[in-house]
Amino acid sequence: MSKQAQEAREALGARLRGFRKDAGFASGRALARALEWQESKVSRLENGKQNAGDEDIRAWCLATGQEEHIPDLIATARHIEELWLEWRRQLQTGAETRQKKSLPVYARTKVFRIWNPNMIWGTFQTAEYAAEVFEQAIRFYEFPDDRDAAVAKRLERQRYLYEGERIYNVILGEQAIYSKFGGPDVMRDQLDRLVALMGLPRVSLGIVPDTAIWLGHSFSMFDDKRVLVETFSAELSVTQPRETELYARAFGLLRQSAVYGEAARDLILTARQKHVRRHP
Structure with a gap:
């Protein structure tokens, strides 16, 4: 579990x-007797050793006369579970469900701040590139192969590029435009897609050159409210204001290292030439 969780x-x-x-239970033992629980359960809940389930919270609040706090505490407990979600648990039925879950987040977000040092961001991916990403994930995590459905859900995000007034601030490491997902044909088409996206009025695409100093892991920031960080084992959701502020500062430093406009386009086109198209 993460420190934040x-x-x-x-x-x-x-x-x-x-x-x-406040309810007059002088000890955890007294409350445990009233609830017909093991005393150790009260101790674990009070000391953060165990997360409270919905029914635990309802029983506790009813016993202590705090019924009005039940909805708030249930929401809090569920959020704790979401702070650190293991990939195996999220992907146990395939990747489509996880992709579908992200759509409401994208619909709500007004300003995106995205940093990925070695891969094209999901919303900017072509179908072929995304299929290769999911194929690698299927092999690594050994979850059911639903790549076609997962790709379709990922591509649904792209409608938000053209709807509303959302702002997309995306920074990629130069390695991302050289990493070979799916081979030369897929990469050349993907880089053509990046160049086209640079023409959208609300898209700001920067490239951090390999010669620049840049900060480590990738992250996706949705407004100032939430940051998602993906690791090999899990997805971390960061919502504490003091922590999201750190990610905002990190993104600011990355923007100082990135190049934009013609300089970014030149890097992409140079990389495109390196991906030699295979001939039949």
């Missing part, structure tokens, strides 16, 4: 402890 769990436990004491 653990801190949130401990904060929830402290709130539950306060409810217990």
Whole structure:
């Protein structure tokens, strides 16, 4: 579990402890007897060793006379579970469900800040490039092969490039335009797609040259409210304002290292020439 998720769990436990004491239960043992629980369960919840389920929160609040807080605490507990989502759990039925889950987030977001040092961002991917990405993920995580459905859901995001007034600030590492996903044909078409997207009025595409100093892992920032960070094992959701501010600062530094406009286009076209098209 991430540090942020653990801190949130401990904060929830402290709130539950306060409810217990305010209700006159001098000890966890007394509340456990009232709820017909094991005493250890009360201790684990109060100390952030175990996340509270919906029914746990309902029972606790009813026993302590805090019924009005049930919806808020259930939402808090569910958010803690979302802070650190293991890929195997998310992908156990395939990738389409995870792609579908992202659509409401994209619909709500007004300003995107995206950094990826070695891969084209999902919303900018062609169908062939995305299919190769999912094929590699299927081999690595060994989840059901639903790549066609997953690609279709990923491509649905692209409608938001043309709808509303959303702003897309996207920065890629130069490595991203050289990494060979699907071979030369796929990469040349993908780079053509990038050049075309640069012409959209609300898209700002920067490339951080290999010669520049840039910060590590990729991340996607949705307005100032949420940052998603993908690791090999899980997806981390960052929502604490002090932490999202750090990502905003990191993105600002990346913008200083990136090149834009004609300079970025030249890097993409140079990379395109390196991807020699295969002949039948």
